[in-house]
Amino acid sequence: MRRPNADSSESQRLLSRRAMLLGGVQLGFMGMLALRMRYLQVEQSDQFRLLAEENRVNIRLLPPARGEIFDRNGVALARNEPSYRITIVQEDAGDVDKVIERLSTLVELDEDSLNRAMAEMKRSAPFLPVTVADHVSWEEMSRVSVNAPALPGVTPEVGLSRQYPLQGDFAHVVGYVGPVSDYDLSKIANPDPLLRIPRFQIGKVGVEAKREGGLRGSAGTKRVEVNSVGRIMRELDRQEGDQGQDLQLTLDQNLQSYVQARLEGESAAAIVMDCRNGDLLAINSAPTFDPNLFVTGISVADYKALTDNKFRPLAAKSVQGTYPPGSTFKMITALAALEEGVFSSEDTVWCPGHLEVSDRRFHCWKRAGHGHMDLQKALRESCDVYFYEVALEIGIDKISTMAARLGLGVRHDIPLSGVARGLNPTRTWKEQVRGQNWVPGDTVNASIGQGFVLASPLQLAVMTARLASGLQINPRMVKSSNGVEEPVPEPAPLGLNENHLRQIRKAMFAVSNNRRGTAYGSRIVPEEFKLAGKTGTSQVRNITAAERAAGVTRNKDLPWERRDHALFVNFAPFDTPEIAVAVVVEHGGGGSTAAAPIARDITLQALYKGDPPLEAYPSRDRRKIKAQQERLRALMPDPQDVRGGTRT
Incomplete structure (x- = not known):
């Protein structure tokens, strides 16, 4: 049985109102969404661009060269010498144990240092370099470089290390440097970010410690692009820091x-x-004693020999x-x-x-x-x-x-x-x-x-x-x-x-x-x-x-x-x-x-x-x-x- 025309017209009117209401709600929602998108893309664009940039670009500190120390006539008492080290990247090396075994035939690897390096590898991301040998000789560096194809993931690097050429003659005056410890950081109210760089060294005693602020210098920076997991993709730019102040003592x-x-x-x-x-x-x-022993990390035997000596x-x-x-x-x-x-x-x-x-x-x-x-x-x-x-x-x-x-x-x-x-x-x-x-x-x-x-x-x-x-x-x-x-x-x-x-x-x-x-x-x-x-x-x-x-x-x-x-x-x-x-x-x-x-x-x-x-x-x-x-x-x-x- 067919509906009357009057009923049909009424139903159409109801449907039209509902459609208009629903359309209005949808339109309002779309408008709010558009306004929100405009707010995020236009008004907040700078903030989100910065966040994106921060995720993509990292700023890394560059340690400055430490100031050198001289006597009254210009003789070097504490200077910076090239220091050679060997690093390994776990993911590039593949079988780390096998690579280290090959490396040990070319470079004398200290057992304690090697154990520390292996422990550091377990804690670190696989793409980060870890030092396995520090203060190696130029001859050892050369052997590693020549055999590079057989040592995947291994890289010889050069940096600066403190040296005291006159050894014990100025040990009690100039003092020596060493890696930053938790105790060192606990004594400083607002530590310089430099002090948190791995293996960064500061003065421990003597002039090295008392004039630390001037000798340390100020850090440089480099901007690097990283991917989502933090791997460095490329270096964008760098700005070198200021070298520490050179000191000339009154001593002869x-x-x-x-x-x-x-x-x-x-x-x-x-x-x-x-x-x-x-x-x-x-x-x-x-x-006296040789301060160079403390720079590279004094052995237990050497330190005990110093502390057990009744002449102090x-x-x-x-x-x-x-x-x-x-x-x-x-x-x-x-x-x-x-x-x-x-x-x-x-x-x-x-x-x-x-x-x-x-x-x-x-x-x-x-x-x-x-x-x-x-x-x-x-x-x-x-x-x-x-x-x-x-x-x-x-x-x-x-x-x-x-x-x-x-x-x-x-x-x-x-x-x-x-x-x-x-x-x-x-x-x-x-x-x-x-x-x-x-x-x-x-x-x-x-x-x-x-x-x-x-x-x-x-x-x-x-x-x-x-x-x-x-x-x-x-x-x-x-x-x-x-x-x-x-x-x-x-x-x-x-x-x-x-x-x-x-x-x-x-x-x-x-x-x-x-x-x-x-x-x-x-x-x-x-x-x-x-x-x-x-x-x-x-x-x-x-x-x-x-x-x-x-x-x-x-x-x-x-x-x-x-x-x-x-x-x-x-x-x-x-x-x-x-x-x-x-x-x-x-x-x-x-x-x-x-x-x-x-x-x-x-x-x-x-x-x-x-x-x-x-x-x-x-x-x-x-x-x-x-x-x-x-x-x-x-x-x-x-x-x-x-x-x-x-x-x-």
Whole structure:
């Protein structure tokens, strides 16, 4: 049965409305979609283009060349040398074990390094290169290159590595570099992104560490195109970074190498300083070590040999070591008394060989005593009782104030690791640190550089330079940076009575040039180079009353670690001081026998700027000195090799 026309028309109208409604919804949706597409493609185009670019292009850091270090004459102390390494890409190699087996016939592969490389391959993407041999020789590089077709995935590469051509002569000064560790990163608030580059090296100790910021330089960049899995497809561009700053130190390579050779066989330290401007000409600690071992990664056996050595070759004794200064401190006590006006240079003290203080007997080194002593005689012959009496008269406050004025108890500002402050004791210090009151016996001990007093060889050199010049000389170790001279402030006067300083210098002159002086055996013969000095011997053990009654055991009969430290300080020439020298020989015995001859030889080497003539020595020493000079020349680096590393 057919529907009426009216019903048919109504149905068509309903369908038309529904179609229009549906079409309107579809049209609205399409419009919204079009607007959204316009928003994304037009208004947000820059952002999405950047995101796409970031996915396609990576920026990689390029490590800069590290700044080099030179001595005052341009001799290279730390330089960058080409370093050859062998890398392997796992996916290109195929059978990695088989390729490495072939490679091992051409290059000596260290087992530990190889194990680390294999572990790194398991962690890394298969298309990333992994180093399997580092610091290989040019001959090994050549063999690998020639056999490249048989070594798929293996690539010889060249980079830069730190080298210390003078090995141990500057190890405690220049220091060394090593790979960045987690501990290194933990000490830095905002680490430079460079530090996260694999195998990137930074300074660990010495100048390398203290001047790290300038020596490191700034990174360069390269833009590379990568695919979806991160494989590099091509390099788009690169911008090289800025090389680190070159440093020129005040040290003199020839003198430094001589001093290191002269200290051979001792556990000792020496400082040579210019009295006029504070330039440090030599800073030595013995024994030493080869810093190149740390650059390539020191072996367990080599490191154990260094740490087990009782002479402590890793310690920079010249600036880190602190010792009782012994009789080298007596100039401070004497000068404090003169400045205070309590004693004059003519006043005398009777020395019977000891002094009773608070029911305790303090002995002089000369058991029978020195008799009547004035200032010059007391310093010349190093009478202890004279300084006991002087110290009790003026008190510890005046002594500690003078010690600080002359550079003791001060951490001097030079770019080395662990520069020691030493200890210049005061009443307040003992109350705060020891929880005890200061007693007269403490003052007596301090007067001769014993008790609580501690000083480094650097501080003793500063003290000597200030006594020689009357100026507040401060040590200086960096001469220039990138060819720009470091400023040298004009030293201020110490503000001490010049007549009192002359009295001290005159007494120090007598120590080395008067027949009764404790260092007469280590004098310099030529008048124009005569030195003024002071011996010191500091105890490291207590001598009991019973031992004194039976006779004090001689140093040579004691175990090495219980023997006295030997010290000597001096300046020269006496009339126009140029250099100050401080020498400490650990457990060396007497200052006059162990330290003074070394200091005299160093002084002559510095003044003559090379081997001095035999006539500069006392006649009885000349045969021995001639043999010594020949022996030391054999220990020092070849001049031709040194000149080859000089910056032009």
